[in-house]
Amino acid sequence: MTEGVLTALTGAAHTARWPRVAVVAATWEELGDLLAAGTVDLVSLWAEESVVHAALREGTATAILSVNATQGRFPSLGRHHPPALRLERAIQDLTGLVADGIPDGRPWLDHGRWAGGTGTSYEFLPVEGEGLHQIPVGPVHAGIIEPGHFRFTAHGETVVRLEQRLGYTHKGTAGLMRGADVSHAARLAGRVSGDATVAYAFAFALAAEQCAGIAAPARAQWLRILMAELERLANHLGDIGAICNDAAFAILLAHFGALRERVLRASSAAFGHRLMMDAIIPGGVARDIAPDGVAAIEALLATLHHQLPRLVRTYDETNSLQDRTVSTGIVRAAWARQFAAGGFIGRAAGRDFDARRCGAYGGYDELAFDVPVLEAGDVNARVWVRIRELEQSMTLIAQVLQRLRAAPWQPPIPLPAREGEGVALVESFRGDVFLWLRLSPDGRVAACHFRDPSWFQWPLLEAAIENNIVADFPLCNKSFNCAYSGHDG
């Protein structure tokens, strides 16, 4: 760890990447000020029984602070730092602990329907002004997408305020992991958000291996990166097409959709499952790449190299498309910084962070790749970051295929049953997935917490849509593509 306030807060220099240090309430309060000042980034915030944990980053230094909730209460960080708010509301819902001084204590994941409840009415924030009207949308949306509720307040065609209500897909996944054996919990981790199943399984495996004090075999490490980059390709391709479709340019959806399908087919040929669910397991990977898998992926790369440039040119040269995407749904750099927003949302608004580089996990430090960063923060910038990331994923895949040749197959390493804690930060296509895991002495899961990148992206959508027209919401929303299930847990 480098010197800094985080080091001062945690008391000493630590060798672990994510040292976890118990602090007193006064230090926790101090943390609130540091977060508000932007000195320290909030990576996640969660609780188990009577302890609240905050994962933090300051430059390259990372740490977890833990505070005891005395008599079920802990000082609210959200009071000083809005990005903590929804996480604190979720803590209140899931554990019954109270965040003292929380400025918005409305339930978040709990809709009053658990344990026999029939639902409570939800107070949306008041919006007052002449000529305003409200448009409620969801939880069931028009398209084939996940459920959530959007409450728009509009003035004529212009959105004055958007308020989101989420939690509809809460499945109690972290709760189901408690007491489960590691392999079952890994499968659950792979179903937090289906589109990022590889990233979540990757994060879970890394954390579990850290608990157990082992590392996956070399070939498994390369195969994991291969899967993670295939997943990124599939999602970026599908989403770029869908964004163009929401800007009424359907032909690019057809082309990008076909390319996405090709990625899924190559993934299936290589790993036996189109989304590669359950292919990454703690200790390694479930099985080696299929004999014809490498050829399938090489053929895929050739197709992409051939087809992508002309599709990108079409995107770039079609005025009617640019007219919709340029200067629409702007995320300001200051917001991205404040919320430590990851993924292409942060990187399209000047936040130069990618867990693959900053965390250098799982072998990425041995590979050459760029992290594209743009400043404009609009729909167009988010599309361009993803286009550039497609290119980077393709070079990463080519490098990994090379490495595989010199790394012979080894079966997964069984995890010794032992007590421990582990942390992983894995870059999903959407941004950094944070996962913390504690195993009990019998090797079962004592507790697990995962934080989807969407937690710090959803609130920015509320801000970015302001002063845009209602008709541009689907376009903005698609350009964010935040997770619902990933967020709701």
Place this chain on the structure above:
Amino acid sequence: MSKLLWQGLLAPLTEPAPLADAEATAALRALGRELGAATRRRLGRSLAIRELDAGSCNGCELEINALSNAFYDLERFGLRFVASPRHADVLLVTGPVTLNMREAMERTWRAMPAPKFVVAAGDCAVGCGLFTASPVCVGAAEKVLPVDLRIPGCPPDPTGLLRGLLSLIEANQ
């Protein structure tokens, strides 16, 4: 530019139709929810589908979306996704029905005109999948609505989804 745009999209990608799942067709017929001749005439070989995520991980949605790509081209079978339940003949449900989605699911179904079918897609909607022990999930779709057809898989792949949906058309002929 238009030539460039269509290149490679048309003929070569779209694949031959998979066969309807004969077992599912037979099971559907055995269900005895035979439609009257008049209704059958009205539906013809065309079904409008309203997709409903009742708490899925979104994996099922990815594959349902894939049905519309050039390889599967769902609409050539007379199957089409619609935005409003009022226009739908089929409710295609995914996910282990969370307590937070139950009411929305029931209301969507009630908004659909009869005759209507419910299809449970994916292991979660078919049998609650990995979420069986969850205290915040209702469980399989059939715990909430009468399910006509089940398409298992985690997630079911597009071919599996297509075969299931085609069997629904076959059973109604």
